[in-house]
Amino acid sequence: MTKIIQSLREIDPGYNTLFCDLWGCLHDGVRAFPAAVEALIRFREGGGRVVLLTNSPRPRRNVAVQLEGLGAPRECYDLIVSSGDAAQAAMASGAFGRKVYHIGPERDLGFFEDADGTPFDVERVPLEEAEGIICTGLFDDQTETPEDYRATILYGKTKGLKLLCANPDVIVDVGEQRIYCAGAIAKAYTEAGGKSYYFGKPHPPIYSLARDDLAKATGEAVEAQDILCIGDGIATDILGAMGEALDAIYITGGLAAAETATTPDAGPDAAKLHVLLEQAKLAPKFAMGFLK
Known part of the structure; x- marks a missing residue:
């Protein structure tokens, strides 16, 4: 059963790594969401690691430039891994x-x-x-x-x-x-x-690349039980996470805001969320209106 939460503060402290989507979670293509930025910075200050896992076709260096322009500071993440990175090699x-x-x-x-x-x-x-x-x-x-x-x-x-x-x-x-x-x-x-x-979510190459890059950066392997995925795409972020046997937070205020009755002030509606997840045949561990 998917548990609706209001903040990252409610998650099990056992997770030490976030695989966080960008569009719909950290920004909307126009600006970064201040509450999301704050949540990621807070997670890192608590000793966690944040990998921004995005289906952007741009290589990570270009994504970093874009994020800066949207108002997402470097302090809110450790690494960027993009679909563009995974596809470039092919x-x-x-x-x-x-x-x-x-x-x-x-x-x-x-x-x-x-x-x-x-x-x-x-x-x-x-x-x-x-x-x-x-x-x-x-x-x-x-x-x-x-x-x-x-x-x-x-x-x-x-x-x-x-x-x-x-x-x-x-x-x-x-x-x-x-x-x-x-x-x-x-x-x-x-x-x-x-x-x-x-080569991006929900397909395996981008997850393998994320784990490999994080291992190179930290000098240690990351285990599945340590990772929590965050995303608003049911057919990309959530399907991908579950395909990799990773826990996930479904952000309902992005692509599924209308279907889940999620607004800046409320949501998701539990009954509507249940219907959507039943139709998708997916059961992420958590759901949250907006990342915060």
């Missing part, structure tokens, strides 16, 4: 060809460079010349939907091109606007008969 290996067609905005071009800014041995080319497709998002997520990519999807599927999805999220909320992500394109590509490959 692209750099040539698994999707050396000539690729990129679906995504210019702000994601850092995906094609290593930590020093050196371009990978992968060339971005027109679709007709591509050996594979790299999807980091939509070209214009403010106005476009997956329907705008029907011709591209049909062509890629017909040519047998593999699609690397650098961000498994299907939708996110930017302030008050809901927009599509790379996961929506990959889902449509798969439904059309193409092959899509994922």
Whole structure:
């Protein structure tokens, strides 16, 4: 049975590591949430470690810059591990060809460079010349939907091109606007008969990378019972955590705010939350309206 809590202060002190999602938990794409920032800083001051585990297609160095701009200070986390980090290695290996067609905005071009800014041995080319497709998002997520990519999807599927999805999220909320992500394109590509490959939550590669990076940083392995995941995506954060046998806090004030009747002043509604989790066939250990 999922327990509704009001604050991180209520969790078992046995957890010493948080795998915390960003969008919908720490920020909304416009600004960082002060209460969430404070909660993570407090957890670290108590001796805990915070890994920001995000489905952002951007490498961690770019995510750090974005967080600073949103008002999330460096003091609120130890490490960043992104879907972009996990997917970069696969692209750099040539698994999707050396000539690729990129679906995504210019702000994601850092995906094609290593930590020093050196371009990978992968060339971005027109679709007709591509050996594979790299999807980091939509070209214009403010106005476009997956329907705008029907011709591209049909062509890629017909040519047998593999699609690397650098961000498994299907939708996110930017302030008050809901927009599509790379996961929506990959889902449509798969439904059309193409092959899509994922590296972020809920898939194992990003969790393995997070554990390995934390072990390198601290000099010690992190055990499953020490980790508590935090996220607002039922099909990404919560499904991923449970697939890794990790405890989780479901943040209901993000993507599921309407379904769970969560508002800044109240929620989630226990009955509505129960229905949602029953439908998803998932049972996170905790639920919380907003991270605090």
